[in-house]
Amino acid sequence: MTRRGTLAATDALHPPGVCRTQMPMGKANTDPPRGAAGGIVCGNIRIFPPLFLMNPLPGHLGDMAPPLAERAERCRRRALDWLFAHSYRLFAPPLAEHLQALTAGDKTLDVDTFKMTDTLSGETLGLRADHTPQVLRFDRAARAENGNDGNDGVDNDDNRDGVRRYCYCGSVIRAHPPQPWKFREEIQIGAEIFGAPAPGGEMEIARAARGMLAAAGVGDLCVSLAHAGIVRALAAEMPEETRDEVLRRFSLRDADGVLAAAADDGNGKTLAKLCGIAGGEESLAEARAFLPPECQPALDELAFLRRELAREGGDAEVDFSDIGGYGYHTGAVFVFYAGGYVAARGGRYDRGESAVGFSVNLREIAEHLPPETRAAAVACPLAPDDEQWQQAVADLEKSGRRLRFVHNSEESPPPRLQKTKTGWRIQES
Amino acid sequence: MITIAVAKGRIWNEALPLLAELGLAPDNDANTNTGEESRRLILPTANPGVRLILTRAQDTPVFVACGAAQMGIAGGDILEEKQTADICQPLDLQIAKCRMVLAAPRGRENPAAGRPLAVATKYVNTARKWFAKKGAAANFIKLGGNMEIAPLAGLADAIVDLADTGKTLRDNGLEEKEKIADISAKLILNRVAARRQRKTLAQLQQRIAEAIAQRNRA
Numbered sequence: 001m002t003r004r005g006t007l008a009a010t011d012a013l014h015p016p017g018v019c020r021t022q023m024p025m026g027k028a029n030t031d032p033p034r035g036a037a038g039g040i041v042c043g044n045i046r047i048f049p050p051l052f053l054m055n056p057l058p059g060h061l062g063d064m065a066p067p068l069a070e071r072a073e074r075c076r077r078r079a080l081d082w083l084f085a086h087s088y089r090l091f092a093p094p095l096a097e098h099l100q101a102l103t104a105g106d107k108t109l110d111v112d113t114f115k116m117t118d119t120l121s122g123e124t125l126g127l128r129a130d131h132t133p134q135v136l137r138f139d140r141a142a143r144a145e146n147g148n149d150g151n152d153g154v155d156n157d158d159n160r161d162g163v164r165r166y167c168y169c170g171s172v173i174r175a176h177p178p179q180p181w182k183f184r185e186e187i188q189i190g191a192e193i194f195g196a197p198a199p200g201g202e203m204e205i206a207r208a209a210r211g212m213l214a215a216a217g218v219g220d221l222c223v224s225l226a227h228a229g230i231v232r233a234l235a236a237e238m239p240e241e242t243r244d245e246v247l248r249r250f251s252l253r254d255a256d257g258v259l260a261a262a263a264d265d266g267n268g269k270t271l272a273k274l275c276g277i278a279g280g281e282e283s284l285a286e287a288r289a290f291l292p293p294e295c296q297p298a299l300d301e302l303a304f305l306r307r308e309l310a311r312e313g314g315d316a317e318v319d320f321s322d323i324g325g326y327g328y329h330t331g332a333v334f335v336f337y338a339g340g341y342v343a344a345r346g347g348r349y350d351r352g353e354s355a356v357g358f359s360v361n362l363r364e365i366a367e368h369l370p371p372e373t374r375a376a377a378v379a380c381p382l383a384p385d386d387e388q389w390q391q392a393v394a395d396l397e398k399s400g401r402r403l404r405f406v407h408n409s410e411e412s413p414p415p416r417l418q419k420t421k422t423g424w425r426i427q428e429s
Numbered sequence: 430m431i432t433i434a435v436a437k438g439r440i441w442n443e444a445l446p447l448l449a450e451l452g453l454a455p456d457n458d459a460n461t462n463t464g465e466e467s468r469r470l471i472l473p474t475a476n477p478g479v480r481l482i483l484t485r486a487q488d489t490p491v492f493v494a495c496g497a498a499q500m501g502i503a504g505g506d507i508l509e510e511k512q513t514a515d516i517c518q519p520l521d522l523q524i525a526k527c528r529m530v531l532a533a534p535r536g537r538e539n540p541a542a543g544r545p546l547a548v549a550t551k552y553v554n555t556a557r558k559w560f561a562k563k564g565a566a567a568n569f570i571k572l573g574g575n576m577e578i579a580p581l582a583g584l585a586d587a588i589v590d591l592a593d594t595g596k597t598l599r600d601n602g603l604e605e606k607e608k609i610a611d612i613s614a615k616l617i618l619n620r621v622a623a624r625r626q627r628k629t630l631a632q633l634q635q636r637i638a639e640a641i642a643q644r645n646r647a
Contacts, residue, residue, distance in 0.1 A: 179514065222624065248512075252516070252517050254517070319623075337621050342515075
């Protein structure tokens with residue numbers, strides 16, 4: 001096999017969800033550049049400094065270099081603009097908070113939260129692993145302060161009907177990487193709606209996820225729908241330990257495992273049958289045939305959501321086992337897949353108040369987007385004493401074109417700002 | 430193109446006849462072009478739309494979860510131990526069957542005598558969960574293999590390991606004390622592929638399920 005062939009084989013195996021340029025594994029990106037110039041040259045010997053000096057970052061944390069960081073920033077601006085245009089108010093909580101406020105009693109979130117002692121107060125603080133508990137805290141506090149009259153203290157009239165919409169964008173840091181090849185830090189962008197009943201709330205938030213992703217430049221989307229309420233209702237009578245294991249097996253589509261974990265519980269068979277059902281309208285009909293009457297409204301919600309999201313050629317299917325995430329969802333849940341990765345995840349949850357929300361890892365999205373071509377910058381030689389030059393630069397800045405000041409006498413290729421008999425002009429070619 | 434990751438060793442050996450029944454046997458010409466035993470790890474199959482990759486047993490779920498393979502055949506022991514996210518395991522293939530057991534030196538009824546049991550194992554998470562469920566105290570020593578030596582060398586009181594016929598245990602003076610779980614190989618799917626290539630993967634899964642059912646009938 002040729003070298004080219006070998007590379008092609010490796011490339012074909014490279015999954016789309018794995019960062020190619022910045023390996024998150026601490027050791028993987030600490031290899032000194034032995035093929036290139038690097039290290040300290042001492043006579044004929046090249047000495048490489050200790051690895052921790054080559055890469056001072058802890059494992060599974062990584063810089064976002066240009067152009068990845070620029071792409072992520074462009075996505076963030078477009079995504080937030082879309083959310084602003086749909087009446088979501090931006091909420092920016094601190095990165096560190098009291099541990100309890102960050103975990104809200106969620107076991108998985110608690111394990112995932114970085115913990116530290118506040119030297120100011122001696123209290124245990126955490127770094128947020130998810131924005132949702134902070135949005136909940138803020139909404140609860142705003143309601144306590146302003147009453148439940150539809151005005152949550154936010155200075156606008158978007159929420160006169162008692163529906164509060166928030167969006168957020170910031171870093172979240174996890175104590176453990178979600179997968180061995182992923183980073184522990186995400187740029188999480190998302191939205192939450194409080195006070196919108198089912199199924200309208202679910203429809204609005206799922207449409208928001210789709211619209212925001214599209215605005216950020218993510219294409220080739222398809223959505224998978226499930227309902228955590230059905231699973232919770234069927235497992236409600238089980239002891240807590242059994243229920244946790246049954247739900248884990250259910251989310252793995254492991255029908256035999258569900259049966260074994262449920263032991264003699266009557267709903268074990270129903271859950272085992274349900275976890276393998278996935279598809280379009282026919283899968284809803286199949287589930288409807290054997291699910292008990294109390295689960296029928298949830299199926300109606302899923303049918304409504306699927307129909308709405310499938311409009312205009314949207315690819316929307318039901319997969320009853322796809323109930324992943326933090327496990328706090330209580331109603332309809334959705335996952336948007338783009339290409340070969342999870343682009344957004346969300347749904348209905350109940351933590352003292354029923355709400356719907358979704359979140360997106362902006363970093364992952366930016367890694368998958370194709371690079372954008374940038375127009376060449378206009379090279380501007382420095383002539384600050386020339387008033388015409390000042391005017392030409394001001395005009396250029398006003399035009400929005402990218403410019404680059406040239407600090408040496410070297411002649412730059414066009415486009416460049418050049419002095420002519422009639423003043424400073426842009427030479428395009 | 431569908432890529433199937435298969436764990437090397439016993440699972441690979443027992444999966445080959447099943448794959449052959451489905452027309453997915455590795456392409457021998459491509460595999461052994463020099464007449465020697467090939468060391469290639471990416472193998473084309475008789476079906477041009479499907480290829481196999483050979484992985485170490487503990488890595489199979491990782492290759493599937495990260496999307497390098499859409500489908501995989503992995504041991505139930507590894508799946509239970511690692512609990513990898515982003516995969517589903519819809520089918521028990523009923524191959525590479527064995528038991529996960531607690532074993533201790535033959536004739537020693539109370540090896541720990543009043544202190545927590547020292548258990549050598551490759552499956553620390555599974556063993557910890559099992560002991561916790563029983564309400565028994567134990568400390569775990571993670572070893573990579575040849576667990577049977579640990580009690581003989583005084584490193585541990587007992588081991589948690591896989592046993593098939595029990596010969597290795599017997600030959601090393603150990604005996605099975607309790608069965609922890611029945612183990613077999615499972616079909617696993619990448620969660621994203623299960624959605625995006627649902628029809629293709631569901632058809633393949635259906636064919637595999639039918640082949641297993643036919644074997645059970647025979």
